[in-house]
Amino acid sequence: MSTVNTFKEIMESDKEFPTELQSITFQILSSNDTAHMEAIFYNLFSPEPKPKPHSEALAFLQCSKKYHPDLLFIKLFFLLRCGATPLTRANSARALHLLSTPDIWPKLKPVAQASLKAHFTAYLKEETSLHVLRLVAPVLAETLSIIYKDHQQHWPEVLDFLVSFTASNDDKSRETALLVFANLRKDCRLRVSDALRGAVPVLRTSFMESLGSSNADIQVAAFGAVVSLVRLFSDPCVFHELLRAMMVAAFALLHGSDGSYFRRAFAEMVRLVMEEPAPLKPYASDMVLDVLQIVESDAGLSIVTQQAAFELVMAMTEVEDYATVLKSHNHQTLVRVFMIPMKMLMFVEDEDDKKEKDGSGVYKVGLKWLNRLCVTVGGDIVVNIGCHILKIFLDSQHWKKRHAGIALLTVLSKDFSDEMVMRENFLMEVVTKFFKSFQDCHDRVRLAAFSFMQMPTNFVQAMHVLYHHRLMHAFAAALDTTQNYKVKEQTASAMLFFLKTTLPDSLTLYKNADVITNKFLSILKGKEGAKLRSIALVTLNIIAQQCHELAHKYCSSYLPILLEECQDNNSEIKEEATRGIRICAELGTPHLKPLVNRILSYLSSVLIKEPNHSISENAKVYDIAVSVLGRICEFHRDTIDGSKIVPAWLSCLPLKNDLIEAKLMHEQLCLMVARLDKDLSGAGNQNLLKVLVVFLEVVDNGDKLASPQTITQMNNLLRQLGRNIPRTAINTVLFSLNDRQRELLLPFLAS
Numbered sequence: 001m002s003t004v005n006t007f008k009e010i011m012e013s014d015k016e017f018p019t020e021l022q023s024i025t026f027q028i029l030s031s032n033d034t035a036h037m038e039a040i041f042y043n044l045f046s047p048e049p050k051p052k053p054h055s056e057a058l059a060f061l062q063c064s065k066k067y068h069p070d071l072l073f074i075k076l077f078f079l080l081r082c083g084a085t086p087l088t089r090a091n092s093a094r095a096l097h098l099l100s101t102p103d104i105w106p107k108l109k110p111v112a113q114a115s116l117k118a119h120f121t122a123y124l125k126e127e128t129s130l131h132v133l134r135l136v137a138p139v140l141a142e143t144l145s146i147i148y149k150d151h152q153q154h155w156p157e158v159l160d161f162l163v164s165f166t167a168s169n170d171d172k173s174r175e176t177a178l179l180v181f182a183n184l185r186k187d188c189r190l191r192v193s194d195a196l197r198g199a200v201p202v203l204r205t206s207f208m209e210s211l212g213s214s215n216a217d218i219q220v221a222a223f224g225a226v227v228s229l230v231r232l233f234s235d236p237c238v239f240h241e242l243l244r245a246m247m248v249a250a251f252a253l254l255h256g257s258d259g260s261y262f263r264r265a266f267a268e269m270v271r272l273v274m275e276e277p278a279p280l281k282p283y284a285s286d287m288v289l290d291v292l293q294i295v296e297s298d299a300g301l302s303i304v305t306q307q308a309a310f311e312l313v314m315a316m317t318e319v320e321d322y323a324t325v326l327k328s329h330n331h332q333t334l335v336r337v338f339m340i341p342m343k344m345l346m347f348v349e350d351e352d353d354k355k356e357k358d359g360s361g362v363y364k365v366g367l368k369w370l371n372r373l374c375v376t377v378g379g380d381i382v383v384n385i386g387c388h389i390l391k392i393f394l395d396s397q398h399w400k401k402r403h404a405g406i407a408l409l410t411v412l413s414k415d416f417s418d419e420m421v422m423r424e425n426f427l428m429e430v431v432t433k434f435f436k437s438f439q440d441c442h443d444r445v446r447l448a449a450f451s452f453m454q455m456p457t458n459f460v461q462a463m464h465v466l467y468h469h470r471l472m473h474a475f476a477a478a479l480d481t482t483q484n485y486k487v488k489e490q491t492a493s494a495m496l497f498f499l500k501t502t503l504p505d506s507l508t509l510y511k512n513a514d515v516i517t518n519k520f521l522s523i524l525k526g527k528e529g530a531k532l533r534s535i536a537l538v539t540l541n542i543i544a545q546q547c548h549e550l551a552h553k554y555c556s557s558y559l560p561i562l563l564e565e566c567q568d569n570n571s572e573i574k575e576e577a578t579r580g581i582r583i584c585a586e587l588g589t590p591h592l593k594p595l596v597n598r599i600l601s602y603l604s605s606v607l608i609k610e611p612n613h614s615i616s617e618n619a620k621v622y623d624i625a626v627s628v629l630g631r632i633c634e635f636h637r638d639t640i641d642g643s644k645i646v647p648a649w650l651s652c653l654p655l656k657n658d659l660i661e662a663k664l665m666h667e668q669l670c671l672m673v674a675r676l677d678k679d680l681s682g683a684g685n686q687n688l689l690k691v692l693v694v695f696l697e698v699v700d701n702g703d704k705l706a707s708p709q710t711i712t713q714m715n716n717l718l719r720q721l722g723r724n725i726p727r728t729a730i731n732t733v734l735f736s737l738n739d740r741q742r743e744l745l746l747p748f749l750a751s
Contacts, residue, residue, distance in 0.1 A: 141183030182224025537576035
């Protein structure tokens with residue numbers, strides 16, 4: 001945000017001021033002495049303002065604006081016209097601008113308004129400093145805007161004066177008038193244009209001359225004036241003449257300056273596209289070609305200047321009428337259009353090259369533009385263009401081009417996966433080239449490739465299904481060859497995503513699936529980074545669940561490693577290692593038997609350490625540990641004392657933090673109750689009350705803590721239990737429950 005805008009926000013605050021300050025402001029504004037005002041200007045606009053004097057100067061202007069607007073404006077206009085130095089006059093203009101004329105003008109008395117109008121007209125004839133006039137132009141434009149916004153007011157004298165200035169041979173006068181027209185507010189341009197209808201011939205001639213001026217400042221100001229008053233030139237021939245003159249002027253500015261004048265002029269063209277689309281529509285197609293000619297020129301333009309030119313095309317993507325025109329271009333032209341943001345994607349940083357850091361902004365803009373172009377062009381058209389460009393970029397010798405190609409593939413697959421999959425040969429042509437990225441010589445390309453493979457899109461899903469053998473092999477090879485930790489992490493993450501989303505039998509079908517298991521086991525043994533180990537554990541757990549042949553091998557070689565990983569300080573690693581033990585336990589593997597005592601010791605430490613497990617960072621670890629205990633009770637009862645361990649497990653239920661484990665354990669509890677598990681019920685059914693409480697809490701949470709099938713089974717079991725509770729014991733049971741639990745149980749007792 002600019003300093004002026006910040007000042008304006010402060011000036012618009014409606015705060016109260018002490019009577020003493022109101023009195024001081026009145027005295028200063030009424031005085032003929034200008035020294036106080038010049039001191040206020042100095043404190044307000046100094047390049048290095050001191051905090052206290054600066055805040056006092058702002059308070060003075062705020063108070064003056066609120067209580068003495070007439071005096072303040074007259075004082076500032078007096079200083080603007082009669083200030084002894086250009087600096088004083090310039091500061092007066094700055095103060096007028098930040099005070100916001102639209103807020104003040106309606107509050108002024110008619111006599112004050114008339115006085116200020118007279119001051120303005122006289123001032124424009126007298127001011128000798130172009131710098132000051134450039135500051136005054138926005139103030140005059142705002143004043144004109146607010147006057148013509150009200151149908152009851154007009155200012156024909158100043159309009160006539162400005163029209164005569166545009167036709168002047170004096171560059172200072174001409175530029176000033178053009179800047180005033182350029183700064184007119186959008187909501188009043190139509191009324192000002194109506195007041196200028198009789199001056200169209202003069203303005204047309206003077207605007208044409210100004211656009212062709214040898215003075216670049218006049219040319220840029222003329223761009224803004226044409227845009228503001230474009231509705232004056234509704235005659236197609238006149239508009240065409242002006243538009244071509246603007247494009248000729250743009251090319252002249254492009255080659256005749258450092259680029260700043262061109263960028264300012266083209267920003268006005270962008271404003272024209274956004275604000276007045278109708279008259280431009282017939283020329284939109286030609287303007288796209290003009291922009292391409294500018295951006296593709298060999299004039300050594302800076303990337304900033306190229307971006308400024310291409311903003312015009314991007315503005316068209318935001319206007320529906322233009323979007324249709326943009327799509328109407330032939331394939332070759334659209335490829336040229338897409339190549340502009342693709343080249344911007346070449347400004348990607350090499351992590352080892354800090355000099356390129358500033359280019360990241362260009363890359364982000366390029367990616368944003370590429371997204372917008374894809375959405376605008378859409379459908380089969382954009383897929384055809386994408387296929388054409390991908391063949392060029394993915395096969396390039398330059399790593400930045402290959403990286404840009406993957407970025408394009410990422411953008412396309414977000415919105416056009418179905419079109420990409422359905423297009424004949426697209427998958428085969430692109431995927432073959434894309435697979436090379438997994439073994440690319442540059443880390444950034446490999447990172448981008450493995451990141452792409454984790455996108456939840458139909459295109460990636462199609463790759464998973466159709467190329468699962470090649471992907472498994474590619475992932476395995478990449479884990480072997482990469483030395484970069486980030487790349488290895490992304491590779492492992494991509495494989496994990498693949499296993500989560502692909503066909504359950506992919507591992508079974510892959511003949512070297514055990515190689516994958518060994519690679520992830522080596523990652524765990526090698527104690528590589530926490531994130532990578534966490535990914536390895538999750539992956540191995542999925543492998544164990546999907547492929548039972550590998551699962552037993554996995555268990556024989558996670559279990560000692562899993563127990564070791566359970567001691568890690570990282571909660572994610574601890575969670576997944578504990579979950580791995582649960583998976584081994586439910587597989588019934590005999591390899592678990594020698595380690596049962598170690599496992600129980602670990603579980604005991606977790607369950608005792610976490611009495612307030614629901615608010616602990618290890619809350620999920622607690623739930624998974626309970627799940628391990630439950631699976632040992634279910635599948636390895638012969639290795640434990642069930643009469644002690646099963647009730648201990650029951651006492652930890654219900655689970656509420658890890659919903660996967662919660663649903664497993666609550667289902668298991670149902671099965672054990674249904675088969676009248678003796679260790680669960682305990683001597684004399686002493687554990688029945690706890691079972692009832694668990695069932696009631698789970699049912700009360702709906703399908704959050706259990707599957708719908710389990711909830712149904714629990715309801716049926718509650719009816720059975722309710723019928724079997726002796727009448728003499730019902731009051732004792734109800735007394736042991738809280739109000740909510742009693743409310744839930746009563747219907748089952750009644751049934």
